[in-house]
Amino acid sequence: MLLHQDDIDARIKLFDYLRSLGQACGSEGGADWAAPALHYQEGSLTLTRIGGIPGIYVGTAPLRT
Numbered sequence: 001m002l003l004h005q006d007d008i009d010a011r012i013k014l015f016d017y018l019r020s021l022g023q024a025c026g027s028e029g030g031a032d033w034a035a036p037a038l039h040y041q042e043g044s045l046t047l048t049r050i051g052g053i054p055g056i057y058v059g060t061a062p063l064r065t
Contacts, residue, residue, distance in 0.1 A: 012033075012034070015038060026040040026042070027041050029041070030042070
């Protein structure tokens with residue numbers, strides 16, 4: 001079972017890796033814990049998550065099961 005903090009840690013590692021490759025890293029959803037790891041966040045004041053491809057999600061909003 002993936003714990004919430006483990007999920008956050010894995011995402012931060014992914015964002016750090018992408019930045020180490022010189023890639024701009026951002027998210028359409030905002031989260032306070034992701035701010036240091038991203039270049040930009042859109043929709044930080046949006047309270048709902050819209051769209052997405054079922055089964056594929058790498059963002060900042062909590063993972064829904």
